[in-house]
Amino acid sequence: MSDDKTLREDLAGRLTAGGHLRSPQWRQAVLDTPRHEFLRGGYFRRVDGTGTGPTGWEPVMPGDAAWLPASYTDDSLVTQIAGTIAPADIQGRIFRSPTSSSTLPSLVVRMLEELRLDDGMRVLEIGTGTGYSTALLCHRLGDDLVTSIEIDEDVSTRARAALGATGHIPRLIVGNGLDGDPDGAPYDRIVATCGVLDIPAAWFAQTRPGGQILATVCGWMYSSELARLTVDDGAAHGRLLGGQISFMLARPHLPPPLGMLPDLDDGEEREAVIGADALDHWTARFVAQIAAPRTQRIRIQPPGGETQHVFIDVDAESWAALRLDGAHWTVRQGGPDRVWDRIEEHMAHWQRDGSPDLDRFLITVTPDQQTITWDR
Ligand SMILES: C[S@@+](CC[C@H](N)C(=O)[O-])C[C@H]1O[C@@H](n2cnc3c(N)ncnc32)[C@H](O)[C@@H]1O
Known part of the structure; x- marks a missing residue:
């Protein structure tokens, strides 16, 4: 059986070959950061069978043979279901939606590369999750320059333990990341690992002029895309980056209950x-x-x-x-x-206009509105 160092080398090799991992600093961060430490509480494996019923999930714990190799696959690993349930909480299967996960490494490193960091920059991450992406940021910048916000207290507590076990003590906040971190502002970069319907005004108010925001803009019809915006003069503007990126939505941006269905014979x-x-x-x-x-x-x-x-x-x-x-x-x-x-x-x-792809879309955000159009 491979040890975790070999698994990390293999992962870094695959991420490099796939074009996701491009710079030596991020490659070293992947090589030095044991993803399995961020999955000590286990993860949920999908068991949806025929694909016609609701998706089911069953826990995979550190004692299982599949656990260590899975930690180094390029997959998102679900770590919480239905807002409270961790893998250790159940035996058998659960049929509800995921609410926290360790994002697939190729997307994590793509986003880190897209951040275009320089030494000394201060970063605010929204959506700590397992803490794996936070650890990579700490490796690159140093713990003092990294703040991460997680809305779920239990998730944040587990991330704090995993970060500590891997030698990192960034500033971790439990709260609604859509409000940003006024106490720690201004930041050079804000990066969100949960999706948003629109870029919150707090984020560009808390980003240094010329600083950047990287976030996935989503909607309730479940199409989404990664966007990079530059902050300037109380607004932010940029473009979508392409790649059909999707993330679980920020919890305050989840759709409201449908209520009574309309009478479809009306209208x-x-x-x-x-x-x-x-x-x-x-x-x-x-x-x-x-x-x-x-x-x-x-x-x-x-x-x-x-x-x-x-x-x-x-x-x-x-x-x-x-x-x-x-x-x-x-x-x-x-x-x-x-x-x-x-x-x-x-x-x-x-x-x-020729049905342009999403990487030709432009996004502008002011305190009052978000506008997304395509580049003609
Ligand atoms: C895909 S996971 C994050 C993955 C993480 N970066 C990692 O590498 O493990 C998204 C996380 O965002 C959190 N989240 C959702 N809404 C949030 C909000 N408004 N503020 C902060 N965190 C939020 C979820 O609880 C979840 O843990």
Whole structure:
């Protein structure tokens, strides 16, 4: 069996060969940082079987043969389910959503490389998780220059222990990272390892002019992308970086409960210009999210009926329901806002401009609003 040093060398080799790990400093950080120490509490292995039922998870603990090698695979390893459950808490399987994980190493190092750090820079990380990415930052910069915020106290406590065991004592905060860290500001870099709907004003207020923010911009239709913004004069602007990056959403940005479903026989019906299947495409779905940023999508299949693709904006009390009638899509819309009209209009602009990929999208954030467009 391989020892963990060999496993780390193999991991660094694969990350280098894949083009994720590019600089000697980050390579050394990967070689010197034992990821398994950040997984001492175990992780959850996916056991979704047929793919038709809800995803199930079962714990893998340090005593299991799979545990050490898995710590050095290029996979995200789930470490908490449903906001409280750690691997040691259950035997057997659990069928709920993950709420904390150790991000796949290729994405961790890609983001660290994208941070373009220089010696002496101060970094604020949002989403400590297991503490693995925090440890890499500490290795590169020194513990004194790293602050990390985690919203979940238990997760933060485990990360503190793992960081201590690997010789690091950064500043760790338990709190809502969307508020940043006013006491420690200004920072040269803010990096988020949870997704956000929009870049919080606190982040660019707490970043030094010329400093940068790296975060994944998400939506409730589950398309997302990594963005790098430069802070300047009370605003931040930059571009999306491409790669179809996804992260679990920051907890305060999770979608609200749907409430009572609309009566799908209400509203006005017309033939749809663009069908719901257009949103199977990652970038098209991102464009739809820009047009209808607080809209959630569900699928409903009435007994013996056609599947309805329902788009609901809970706050605006508006909805659109699409179904395929033979070769044509029909849309029925209700509430004060015409959700599908807006999505169609925005997608038509994007298509007229040649359907550019997300790495041609620009993002600007001011204290009042976030604007994402594409580079024409
Ligand atoms: C993908 S994990 C982080 C992975 C981590 N960087 C690592 O290497 O292990 C995302 C983390 O963000 C945390 N989180 C979610 N919302 C947050 C918020 N508003 N502020 C701070 N942390 C948050 C979650 O609890 C979770 O632990």
